[in-house]
Every structure is written in structure tokens, then in C-alpha cells.
Amino acid sequence: MHRILDRNFLILLTMKIFQHNLKTLALLLLVFVPITTYASSSGEGQVDTKEKVDGYILHHIQDSHDFHLFSYTNDAGERKHIGFPLPVILWSSEGLVSFMSSEFHHNDDGNVLVESNGLKFAKIHGKIFELNSGEEKVAFDDEKHATNAHKVLDFSITKSVFGILFVGLLMLFWFSRLAKQYKKQQIPTGFSRILEPLVIYVRDEIARPNIGEKHYRRFTGYLLTVFFFIWILNLIGLTPFGFNVTGQIAVTTCLAIFTLIIYTFSGNKHYWKHMLWMDGIPVFVKPVLAIIEFAGAFLIKPFSLLIRLYANITAGHIVVMSLIAIMFVLKNEIGVVGATGLSLVLSILITLIEVLVAFLQAYIFTMLSALFIGMAVEEHEHH
């Protein structure tokens, strides 16, 4: 009963924070960012056919180098994009190079070249390529792979990095305020009052039962950080700003590797013994089992962690956007009103489910991290 209440409470809370985020983010955008309008150089028009929808969705779930808010076609038939550029920082063959992403003029198929430090760069499907020296134009092979350019290490402040920075600052702001409130009073007020039970929830429902009374204190900080990081990013992904940070494989890999490092380095003697030379089985099975256990600890566990988060969030985004796309794709088959209504109902329903999934994935990631850490530090006095 207690748990069910908890869950409902969390869902309600999710909605609250969702609203709060929207407001804060909108405010931040208004204050700090010069919103620019720029015309599209390529011929892409309105997104209204099946192929274009597919392309749009695939484009969306990728990271992007500029913060795109929305697009429209003006009276002159010109495609306008509203948003703001983000800095591009590259580690090229000539060292660090940086310029604003607006120099690509929203082009994504390698036709616009940016010259910097005597090098030429092109953006192809969200990835930045450096042209080999002496080349003037990107050449493609049959499978549309660039033949005369190579990838560079991309340290740009992409949309995802922007999202990470934003959530990091938001978390620091919220939770340091909560921490400060305790100095003056026993019970926090305002928004901090919502944060407190969440912190207690993670500590008492995730960290304590899975790691054990004796060791959980050491890891609670990491688990709390990861939980709120993933949850807030998941929720921001549901806003129309179109973040897809936790759907970036690089981000989830990083999170999984953090967990891997933590449970590997905090593993006690028994953990390693159990992994490499298990008790109570015939000697000739031991090496085989050791290999399996080793692979489990170093490959399967982190891989399942990173893939689960990535796939759930990406799938969620694809489903939501596909349902929204019903509006355009089925316009001719079932009429404008029918298509819009169908799309609206379905996408609202799936968004509600996604709000739940946003929490659930953060919960599961944190929970499994705690479980793996708990396995590593578990003590076996009774053996």
C-alpha cells in the first residue's frame, strides 16, 4: 500500500517538475540567448511525406549542433528556421578549431563548407567531417559515405552538452538550495519540500536495501546524482525543445562505465573470489565459470545498463514523434480532422506513459547500479 502511494505520488510529482522545468527553461532562453532566424539553404520544405517524416525523426534522435526550436515557410516560399547556434569545437589535424554552428547555415548534407585554420569542414548527417587537404568538395560513394573526408573528435557544445550543462546547473541550484534551507529550519519550504522526499526515497528504497546498511552511505551520493541526472534529462526530453540526451549512446555508455568503475573498485575479496574461483563446484568447471562471470561483470552488466536506457528513451521519442506524424501522413486517407484527432489522442496517451517511463528508467538504472554495487561489497560472515 505504502509503495503504491509512493508511486502515484511520484507520478504527480513528475508532472509538477515537468511544468517547473518548462518555465525555468523558457525563462533561461529568453534571458540569455539571442534567438536567430536563418533561412535554409537546402531545398527541404515542409515535413509532410512519409520519407521526410522518417528522416526528420532520425535527425531528431541524433545530437545536433544548433538549438533548433521550430521552422516555418514564409510568404516568399522560403523555409525559415527559428533557433540559436551553438559553438562547434573540434580537435582537428591542426589542433583545436572552433566556430559557431550557424556557419553551416543549417545544412546537413555536406554541401556547405566552413573554412577555419586553413581547414575545410562539412557537416554530414549530424557529424562533422574534415576534408582531406586540397579537396574542394565532399565526394560521396554509392552508400553516401564521404570518401575524401574523415571524422574529427567533436568537443562541440552540442544540444546534448547544452542539456547536460543545463541539468547540471539546475540540480546544483535546486539541491544546494535544499541543503542551505536545513541550516535555518528543520523542514524545507517551497520547491525544496518536493525534493526532500525524493532524496529520502532514493536513499531508503534504492541505496539502503540494495547495498546494505553498512556500506550504503559511501555510494548514496553517486546514486542520487545519477538518479536525478537521468530523470530530469528524461523529462526534458519530453518537452517540445527536443532534447534527446539520455537517448545518446555516448551518454548512457558514460553512465554505465561510471557504475562499472565504482563496483569494480569497491569489490571486496569475496566478490573477486566468487567471480574468479567460485567455491563449491568441480575444479574443471571453475575456469569456464570464471570466464562467464568475468564477462558478466565487465561486459553484460554495463552493456545491459547502457542499452536499456538508450533504447527505452530512443524508442519513446520515435513512438511519440511517429504518432505526431500521423497528423501529416494520414491527412489524405482519413481527413484533416480525423488525422489530427487520432494523432492528438494517441500522442497524449503515449506521452503520459513516457512520463512514467522517464521515472522508471531512472529508477531502474539507479536500482541496478545499487544492486551491482551491493553484490560487490556484500559481506559473507555466514560462509
Next chain:
Amino acid sequence: MQDLLNDFSPGLFIIQTLLLLVLILLMVKFAWKPILSSLNEREEGIKDALDAADKAKRDMENLQADNERMKQEARLERDAMLKEAQAMKKKIIAEASEEAEKKAEEIITKAQTAIQNEKKVAINELRLQVAKYSIEIAEKVLEHELSDKKKQMKLVDTLVEDVKLN
């Protein structure tokens, strides 16, 4: 798998690693440590307060039990005292009545003795009187009867009879 590897951006991975590391360190230092220690403190405080309340309750219960016991004792004592007083009363009454009886008896005895004595005195007096009267009668009879023998005899008989009766 190929798509996945193609999607993987090493630059983003490195940035995320650095940012996450910094975030964890900052959060632990500025948020989680003070928050968790405050929560702990508060929970300890609540636990202590609850323990104290529990203790107070137990003390109170003990006190009440003590009171109850003392009341019970007092009641028993009072009952005993009452009983004793009752007994004393009965005893006193019994003693008093006994004494009164004795006194009454004594008085009665004394009275009886006095009556007896009086009676004896009276009888003696009476006897003396009777004797005197007898002598006077005898004198008179003698004076009268000496004239008539028969009458004399009869008188003597009657007198004797009277004397016998007395």
C-alpha cells in the same frame, strides 16, 4: 550494431565523462553531504524525541502503578484500622456492660443484704412488739378471763394459734 557504433560520438562521451565527474563531485560536496547529514540529524532527533516520549510514558506508567499500589495499601490499612476500631468498640462495650452488670449485681446484693438486715431488724422489732402485745393481751385476757375459765382456755387457744401463724 554498426549504426550504434556510428552513433557513438567519442567527443560527447569525453565531455559527458568530465561533466558527470564534476557534477558528482560538486553535488556530493554542496548538496548530498549537507542534505544527508541534516536528514540524519533530523531522524536521530526524531528518534531521540520518540525514545524520550516513550521513556516518559513508561515512567508515567510506573508512577501510576506506584500510586495505585499506595492507594491499595492505604485502603487496606484503613480497613484494618476500621476493623480494629470495631473490635475495640465491641470490646469496650462488652467490658462496660460487664462492669455495669457487676455493679448492678453488687448494688442488688448490697440492697438485698440491707433489705435482709432491715427485714431482720423489722422482724425482731415485730417480734418484740408482738411479744409486748402478747404480754399486754395476755395481761388483758388474764384480767378478763380469769373470771371465766372456759373463755380463758378458748382465748389461749386462739392466741396460740395466732402466734403459730406468725
Next chain:
Amino acid sequence: MYNLIGAGLVVIGAGIGLGQIGGKSVEGIARQPEASGKIQTAMIIVAALLEGLAFGALILGKG
């Protein structure tokens, strides 16, 4: 083509497994409502592991 079929098979298996987990844990909760918290936790963990397996198969199968 074949790897997609393989991935599909794994997903079917995972679906059956998830059904089993869900059904059995509901039965467990019905039998012992006071243990629902523990059962839910165990259910979510096992379901998450299974889900990871299914996703792994999907991604490997996609090529």
C-alpha cells in the same frame, strides 16, 4: 534477414518471460499482499534484466 528473424525470436521469448514475471508476481502479491513491496522490487529487477537481453538481441540483430 536471418539475424532479424533471430532478434524477433528473442523478443518473442522475452515477451513470454515478461508475461510470466508479471503474472507470477501478481499471483504472489495476491497471495501475500504484505510482501508486495519486495515482490515488486524483484519483479522490476528481473524484468529489467530481461529487457536488457531483448534490447541487446534487437541491436545485434539489426546489424
